[in-house]
Amino acid sequence: MEQRVTARAADTEDGAAGAGHEAAPADDTTGAARATDTAGTTPPADRDPGAPDPRRRVPRTDDLLRDPRLAEAADRLGAAVVKGAVREAQQRARDGELAPEHVPEAVLGLLPDTASGLRPVLNATGVLLHTNLGRAPLSDAARRAVTEAAGPTDVELDLATGVRARRGRSALAALRARVPAAGGVHVVNNGAAALVLAATALAAGKEIVVSRGEMVEIGDGFRLPDLLVSTGARLREVGTTNRTTAADYAEVIGPQTGFVLKVHPSNFRVTGFTRAAQAGELASLGVPVVVDIGSGLLAPHPGLPEEPDADTQLRAGAALVTASGDKLLGGPQCGLLLGDGDLVRALARHPLARALRVDKLTLAALEATLTGPPTPTAHALTADPVALRARADRLAAELGAHGIDARAVGSTATVGGGGAPGVDLPSAALSLPEPYAAALRTGRMPVVGRLEAGRCLLDLRSVPPADDERLAGAVRAARTSDDQAARKGRA
Numbered sequence: 001m002e003q004r005v006t007a008r009a010a011d012t013e014d015g016a017a018g019a020g021h022e023a024a025p026a027d028d029t030t031g032a033a034r035a036t037d038t039a040g041t042t043p044p045a046d047r048d049p050g051a052p053d054p055r056r057r058v059p060r061t062d063d064l065l066r067d068p069r070l071a072e073a074a075d076r077l078g079a080a081v082v083k084g085a086v087r088e089a090q091q092r093a094r095d096g097e098l099a100p101e102h103v104p105e106a107v108l109g110l111l112p113d114t115a116s117g118l119r120p121v122l123n124a125t126g127v128l129l130h131t132n133l134g135r136a137p138l139s140d141a142a143r144r145a146v147t148e149a150a151g152p153t154d155v156e157l158d159l160a161t162g163v164r165a166r167r168g169r170s171a172l173a174a175l176r177a178r179v180p181a182a183g184g185v186h187v188v189n190n191g192a193a194a195l196v197l198a199a200t201a202l203a204a205g206k207e208i209v210v211s212r213g214e215m216v217e218i219g220d221g222f223r224l225p226d227l228l229v230s231t232g233a234r235l236r237e238v239g240t241t242n243r244t245t246a247a248d249y250a251e252v253i254g255p256q257t258g259f260v261l262k263v264h265p266s267n268f269r270v271t272g273f274t275r276a277a278q279a280g281e282l283a284s285l286g287v288p289v290v291v292d293i294g295s296g297l298l299a300p301h302p303g304l305p306e307e308p309d310a311d312t313q314l315r316a317g318a319a320l321v322t323a324s325g326d327k328l329l330g331g332p333q334c335g336l337l338l339g340d341g342d343l344v345r346a347l348a349r350h351p352l353a354r355a356l357r358v359d360k361l362t363l364a365a366l367e368a369t370l371t372g373p374p375t376p377t378a379h380a381l382t383a384d385p386v387a388l389r390a391r392a393d394r395l396a397a398e399l400g401a402h403g404i405d406a407r408a409v410g411s412t413a414t415v416g417g418g419g420a421p422g423v424d425l426p427s428a429a430l431s432l433p434e435p436y437a438a439a440l441r442t443g444r445m446p447v448v449g450r451l452e453a454g455r456c457l458l459d460l461r462s463v464p465p466a467d468d469e470r471l472a473g474a475v476r477a478a479r480t481s482d483d484q485a486a487r488k489g490r491a
Contacts, residue, residue, distance in 0.1 A: 057100040058093045061086055067104055077115050085110040122447040122471055126427060126459030128380045129417025133448065135326040135333070136417070141372030142331065142365040149364035167357070171367035175336065178298050178370055181314035182321075184344030186337040187366065188356040191294065191324035192222075194335030196231055198290055198320060201350045203233040203258025209287075211244035211277070212237045213270060214263035224263060233258060242274045246281040259288040259319070264295070264308050265421070283317025288343065291318040295419035296329035296336065303381055304328075304420045310338050319343055325366055327417045330375030332365040334358050380461055381415070385426040388460050392428040395460075395472055399430070402476055407431040413461040427461035432475065439478035447474045 064070060064086050074082045089106040092098040098106055113120070121133055129135045138146070149155075158165035166172070168187065175185045188194050199208060208228055215237065217223045225235055236257075238248040249260055260282050282289045297309040307328070310321045320339035325331040335356075337344055347353065358366075369375060392408035399406035411429035414420075432449075437456040440447040449458040463471055 055094045055100075058090050059100065059103050061090070064104060064107060069108060070104075073108075073111050077111060081115070082107075082111065119446055122445065122467055122474065123462045124429075124447055124449045124458035124460070124471065126411060126413035126429070126450060126457070126462055127416035128377060128413065128425075128462050129327050129415060129419055130448075130462070131417055136330045137376045138332065138365055139330065139369060139372055139375045142368040142375075145364040145368035146361050149360050153360050153364075155360040155363065168360075168363035168367075171363040171370070174367045174370040175338070179311050179314070179338050181311050182338040182344075183341030184339065184348075186344050186348045186353070187325075187358050187363070188335040188337070188353070189358050189362070190333055191292075191296075191322065191335045192227060193356040194322035194337050195224075195290075195292055196227060197335075197347055197350065197352055197356055198259075198322060198337065199228050199231040199233050200352050201347050202288060202290075203231070205232055206258035207234045207236040207252075207256045208258055208261050209236045209238060209249055209252055210261040210263065211239045211248070213239065213241045213244055213274075213276065214261075214265060216263060216265055228261075242270055242272070244277055245275060246277040246285075249277060249282055250285055253285055253287055257287045259290050260285060262289065262291040262318075264291075264293050278316065279313050279318040280316040283319075288319035288340075289317060290320045290322065292322045294324060294327070295415075295417070296323040296325055296327040296331075297419075298323075298329060301328070301381070304415075304423060306423075307420050310336070314339060320347075324418075325369075328377065328381075328415070328419050329369065330377035331369035332362045334362050334366060376464055379464070380413075381425070383427075383461050385428065388428040391460050391465060391468060392430055395430055395468060398472055399475055402479075404475060404479060405433055406475065409457070411457060411459050411461075413459050425461060427459050429460060430458040430471075430475070432456040432458070436475070436478055440474055443474050443478050445470060445474045445477075447471060447478075 061083070065074070065082070070082055070086075085107045088110055089098065089103045092106065093100050093103050123130055123133050123137075125133075154165075156164055156167045172185050172187065175187070176182055179185070188197055210228075215223075215225050215235075228235060234256075236252050238244060238252055253260070262277075262279055262282070279289055279291050291308070291313045293308040293310060293313060295307060297304065297307050299309050299311045301307060301309070310323060313321050318339065320337060320343055323329075323336045323338075325334035325336055329336075337347060389408065389410070396406045396408040407430070409429055409431045411427040413425040413427040415423055415425070429449075432455065434451060434454055434456055437449055437451055440449060440456070440458075447458065449456050451457070458471065458475075460468075
């Protein structure tokens with residue numbers, strides 16, 4: 001008997017069955033009633049004191065970890081994550097919330113899909129470049145490039161000679177090829193960093209001349225004037241909120257002028273009695289003209305005629321253009337600097353450039369975006385409204401057959417991410433009861449839509465057609481209590 005008790009007492013690792021108390025002898029009919037689990041709880045008062053304690057049937061930790069499914073999960077997610085899920089499922093079984101035989105499946109249900117805390121989301125908001133959802137989704141080509149670049153690469157090595165080479169040279173060559181008017185190109189870690197590098201290198205201790213109508217604030221309280229002043233430059237404001245001419249700039253330019261800055265008001269529009277000087281008008285003032293186009297459009301887009309692009313601005317006389325890579329370009333987060341070759345080389349050699357440089361994964365994704373097939377952003381911009389409505393009709397019919405109040409409706413999407421303000425994109429959406437909004441956000445496959453007129457809309461312009469079945473599956477899984485009650489009433 002002593003040998004048996006010792007064996008059970010040893011079976012206590014990481015919350016295994018019997019943890020926290022000795023096993024009772026086989027002929028002790030009251031031992032189960034006296035036992036206390038690791039959480040300090042006692043058996044329910046209404047249980048037969050003579051019946052075996054079901055908590056003794058909770059699977060042991062080592063037995064669970066031998067399950068091939070959990071062994072695979074440990075390789076993918078890490079042993080600590082899997083053991084944490086095991087402990088939680090075991091405790092739920094001890095608390096009577098879960099039958100002991102269901103613990104293995106419960107553990108699998110508690111495991112995350114990836115080792116990262118970031119969860120993949122279906123963007124059904126109708127905002128193509130949603131900042132809170134990471135802006136531009138990468139193309140399949142860019143995703144593969146990131147995976148291939150995750151190991152050792154020749155990012156700064158010439159394999160032919162065995163000596164150090166320019167970092168990311170193939171990505172930079174691809175960027176320059178897409179903007180013929182650029183004599184030089186450089187890449188930093190985001191759009192704001194591109195402007196910071198330009199201001200630090202060209203205007204530290206000097207003045208940046210900028211229109212009052214372009215002193216913008218973007219998301220999360222980020223103000224352009226604060227960014228520029230942090231570089232050691234002084235701002236010289238000219239003109240008014242709604243009207244600034246080339247003469248306004250000319251009046252203040254002098255020996256202390258570092259450069260003239262043009263900023264595209266990317267997330268708002270000023271209409272009515274307005275005037276703004278263009279890069280071509282400012283190019284003859286004798287100082288560099290830096291144009292921050294923001295949205296990352298490299299060449300004119302037929303569907304966005306009023307959106308500035310890098311090639312056009314450089315041909316008009318801008319010395320330097322700065323932009324973001326994760327907006328209309330459809331690539332990874334990065335900042336693009338394009339312009340005069342000597343100027344760009346000077347910026348790339350500035351000490352701050354090292355602190356702002358991008359990693360090999362960003363370079364790989366950027367190059368694949370520039371040289372590969374059209375991006376998801378490009379497809380979404382050019383989506384046919386008729387085809388979008390056909391998708392909505394099909395999905396609404398499919399979900400309706402499952403008793404879900406789903407309707408196909410017309411919708412209006414937007415570019416977002418500081419691109420093409422005021423441009424409406426005709427679209428189509430699934431309309432669901434309002435409670436679906438929260439249920440979809442918190443589901444196994446999170447879907448983010450928008451609320452409009454008391455309904456949850458899932459706008460299909462921001463959802464790739466290949467994700468339609470995933471979207472439908474998420475809606476079925478999130479079926480609300482209202483729909484369930486209605487379905488029972490019709491049965």
